[in-house]
Amino acid sequence: MPDTAAEITNTASLVVDLADRSYPIYIGVDLLKQPELLARHIPGDTAVVVSNTTVAPLYADALINGLSEFKKVEQIVLPDGEQYKSLEVLSTIFDALVDARCDRQTTLIALGGGVIGDITGFAAASYQRGVPFIQIPTTLLSQVDSSVGGKTGVNHPRAKNMIGAFYQPRCVIADIRTLDTLPDRELSAGLAEIIKYGLLWDVDFLDWIETNIARLRARDEAALKHAITRSCAIKADIVNQDEREGGLRALLNLGHTFGHAIEAGMGYGNWLHGEAVGAGMCMAADLSHRLEWISAADLARVYRIVAAAGLPTQSPSELSIETIRSLMDSDKKVQSGRLRLVLMHGLGSALVTDKAPEETLMQTLQNTHASAF
Amino acid sequence: MPDTAAEITNTASLVVDLADRSYPIYIGVDLLKQPELLARHIPGDTAVVVSNTTVAPLYADALINGLSEFKKVEQIVLPDGEQYKSLEVLSTIFDALVDARCDRQTTLIALGGGVIGDITGFAAASYQRGVPFIQIPTTLLSQVDSSVGGKTGVNHPRAKNMIGAFYQPRCVIADIRTLDTLPDRELSAGLAEIIKYGLLWDVDFLDWIETNIARLRARDEAALKHAITRSCAIKADIVNQDEREGGLRALLNLGHTFGHAIEAGMGYGNWLHGEAVGAGMCMAADLSHRLEWISAADLARVYRIVAAAGLPTQSPSELSIETIRSLMDSDKKVQSGRLRLVLMHGLGSALVTDKAPEETLMQTLQNTHASAF
Numbered sequence: 001m002p003d004t005a006a007e008i009t010n011t012a013s014l015v016v017d018l019a020d021r022s023y024p025i026y027i028g029v030d031l032l033k034q035p036e037l038l039a040r041h042i043p044g045d046t047a048v049v050v051s052n053t054t055v056a057p058l059y060a061d062a063l064i065n066g067l068s069e070f071k072k073v074e075q076i077v078l079p080d081g082e083q084y085k086s087l088e089v090l091s092t093i094f095d096a097l098v099d100a101r102c103d104r105q106t107t108l109i110a111l112g113g114g115v116i117g118d119i120t121g122f123a124a125a126s127y128q129r130g131v132p133f134i135q136i137p138t139t140l141l142s143q144v145d146s147s148v149g150g151k152t153g154v155n156h157p158r159a160k161n162m163i164g165a166f167y168q169p170r171c172v173i174a175d176i177r178t179l180d181t182l183p184d185r186e187l188s189a190g191l192a193e194i195i196k197y198g199l200l201w202d203v204d205f206l207d208w209i210e211t212n213i214a215r216l217r218a219r220d221e222a223a224l225k226h227a228i229t230r231s232c233a234i235k236a237d238i239v240n241q242d243e244r245e246g247g248l249r250a251l252l253n254l255g256h257t258f259g260h261a262i263e264a265g266m267g268y269g270n271w272l273h274g275e276a277v278g279a280g281m282c283m284a285a286d287l288s289h290r291l292e293w294i295s296a297a298d299l300a301r302v303y304r305i306v307a308a309a310g311l312p313t314q315s316p317s318e319l320s321i322e323t324i325r326s327l328m329d330s331d332k333k334v335q336s337g338r339l340r341l342v343l344m345h346g347l348g349s350a351l352v353t354d355k356a357p358e359e360t361l362m363q364t365l366q367n368t369h370a371s372a373f
Numbered sequence: 374m375p376d377t378a379a380e381i382t383n384t385a386s387l388v389v390d391l392a393d394r395s396y397p398i399y400i401g402v403d404l405l406k407q408p409e410l411l412a413r414h415i416p417g418d419t420a421v422v423v424s425n426t427t428v429a430p431l432y433a434d435a436l437i438n439g440l441s442e443f444k445k446v447e448q449i450v451l452p453d454g455e456q457y458k459s460l461e462v463l464s465t466i467f468d469a470l471v472d473a474r475c476d477r478q479t480t481l482i483a484l485g486g487g488v489i490g491d492i493t494g495f496a497a498a499s500y501q502r503g504v505p506f507i508q509i510p511t512t513l514l515s516q517v518d519s520s521v522g523g524k525t526g527v528n529h530p531r532a533k534n535m536i537g538a539f540y541q542p543r544c545v546i547a548d549i550r551t552l553d554t555l556p557d558r559e560l561s562a563g564l565a566e567i568i569k570y571g572l573l574w575d576v577d578f579l580d581w582i583e584t585n586i587a588r589l590r591a592r593d594e595a596a597l598k599h600a601i602t603r604s605c606a607i608k609a610d611i612v613n614q615d616e617r618e619g620g621l622r623a624l625l626n627l628g629h630t631f632g633h634a635i636e637a638g639m640g641y642g643n644w645l646h647g648e649a650v651g652a653g654m655c656m657a658a659d660l661s662h663r664l665e666w667i668s669a670a671d672l673a674r675v676y677r678i679v680a681a682a683g684l685p686t687q688s689p690s691e692l693s694i695e696t697i698r699s700l701m702d703s704d705k706k707v708q709s710g711r712l713r714l715v716l717m718h719g720l721g722s723a724l725v726t727d728k729a730p731e732e733t734l735m736q737t738l739q740n741t742h743a744s745a746f
Contacts, residue, residue, distance in 0.1 A: 087464050094536055098529050129537045156471050164502045
């Protein structure tokens with residue numbers, strides 16, 4: 001039996017407030033050992049856990065065993081990697097759902113990182129025009145980013161996240177214990193998005209991150225819980241005000257227009273999303289400094305924090321500057337052919353602009369390219 | 374320049390009232406010769422007309438020439454047929470949109486029948502998580518059915534309309550002149566849905582259809598305009614009350630659970646959707662009569678009207694009764710494994726029920742099979 005709304009709100013770490021599509025986010029240690037947390041958000045008697053070949057062996061069995069009260073709990077295991085966030089793989093999810101005769105009351109549960117969350121969310125949005133959906137993010141990046149805000153979708157071979165839907169989950173369960181098995185490189189990728197929240201919204205949080213970056217990299221549970229909760233709260237705050245990316249929400253793409261070009265150019269899966277965002281934030285900081293919107297000291301500080309998180313600060317030598325520039329034009333923020341970038345106006349404060357002159361942008365691309373160092 | 378809302382409402386035949394997603398439907402003769410009707414609903418400076426190899430040569434050039442004030446108007450021409458309403462063909466639309474660097478302000482215009490409307494609508498719902506969308510239905514069936522109500526999507530190889538979204542157009546333009554080029558068989562398929570509205574909602578309209586069926590088949594413009602307007606008004610009335618198919622909207626599926634099984638079993642494109650619905654309505658009437666919900670005279674009347682429209686009244690001999698029964702279980706109305714059917718309780722009044730005993734259903738499947746005649 002589901003608890004009352006009040007009880008759920010009491011146990012949730014925060015609530016994303018979107019009227020009749022509001023949902024709770026639970027953040028804590030060993031939450032996957034409390035199956036009732038998940039069960040009370042499954043409305044029907046059938047669920048399908050969608051996971052990948054890396055995460056399924058670690059957590060899927062225990063999760064499914066915890067749902068023994070339900071009539072049918074199926075499992076779909078996808079290959080692991082950003083290159084599989086495609087229409088083709090989405091199609092295999094639909095095949096499995098049709099094969100299992102899943103109906104409109106079937107809840108899809110995404111168990112994995114951002115790729116699993118995004119593709120499963122889009123499958124849930126589209127299967128029979130919408131079935132219930134729950135997110136269990138198991139990477140730091142997906143816990144702080146892709147599980148909040150309802151963006152779902154898949155990549156086009158030439159442009160990231162080009163195809164998708166806005167679709168809200170019934171709940172998000174972020175178990176910090178799942179980060180124990182996360183490779184260091186993926187932990188750093190998650191820190192990129194955490195740094196991003198500080199840079200675009202909250203300079204006090206940026207100070208905290210700078211002070212605690214070693215604790216975070218050492219996976220200190222209290223530090224991680226604070227960083228995840230504060231990041232989700234900032235994102236929820238922004239999404240509450242702008243669910244459909246009319247304006248404010250675009251700020252969340254700080255570093256992403258640069259980063260998406262790097263990811264697409266290198267081929268999805270070669271650079272992690274967070275790594276590309278790390279370099280992308282340095283590129284956005286460089287351009288912000290050239291426009292005299294942040295100081296030289298602030299620029300140096302951005303580089304220092306990104307590097308301290310174990311992330312790249314330059315675009316890769318494998319890509320030419322011209323390729324990066326061209327790929328930036330595929331960004332979803334392009335409007336009527338005009339490139340719009342998220343830049344900083346002082347640390348902790350971001351804005352969307354189409355005012356950066358093309359030659360200044362090209363100077364940034366040259367100065368932040370690996371060949372410049 | 375867009376007209377004021379009041380002016381649009383004045384010229385529209387009816388308005389589908391869905392708060393901030395309300396939209397006008399224009400129904401009339403030679404509306405495609407008034408490009409300003411279309412132009413005022415395109416918010417940006419870029420549009421893409423999606424059509425097929427049958428419709429594009431007839432209407433696309435004139436339509437695009439009428440939009441010369443816009444910066445860029447592209448064209449996508451798909452193969453013609455229900456079998457192309459697939460994820461694979463959807464993927465080629467996305468390819469073309471990315472190739473043309475279409476951004477979030479690009480309006481997709483569906484020019485064609487239900488297949489074009491459904492797949493283009495889903496492309497519009499999903500491309501960059503949603504771009505503006507306009508419907509120009511050119512078949513009788515799409516004018517009375519698929520262009521109203523916001524259902525978009527593609528078929529799964531084993532189940533119709535399994536993947537999609539609810540997504541409302543900016544406007545619908547139904548030009549009766551486009552029916553001049555429609556094959557007789559497709560005109561009859563459209564009449565199936567018109568008959569459906571009479572059977573499920575409005576017995577007076579059913580009387581009118583029965584009286585005017587010959588005029589409709591002869592493409593009398595005044596008769597067609599009345600039939601289309603009344604059908605759209607009934608559908609809009611139902612959708613206004615139940616956008617997301619909580620209950621009432623399911624009534625629109627009268628004859629469709631039987632019909633979808635026939636379509637899927639025969640392979641999409643072999644029976645037209647309207648033909649399958651024609652037989653499906655006879656099957657629903659047969660079962661309603663067995664349950665003593667409609668009289669023998671009413672049952673005979675349903676058969677007579679469906680036949681007078683030039684539609685099949687029986688399921689095809691190529692499919693076994695067992696195959697039809699099995700395919701019915703893939704229907705989206707199945708809930709927790711239980712088949713739910715839309716049946717009639719008196720002509721002009723439909724209801725959703727899971728009360729039909731399995732053996733009575735099997736009697737209907739046997740009695741309405743071509744082998745029984």
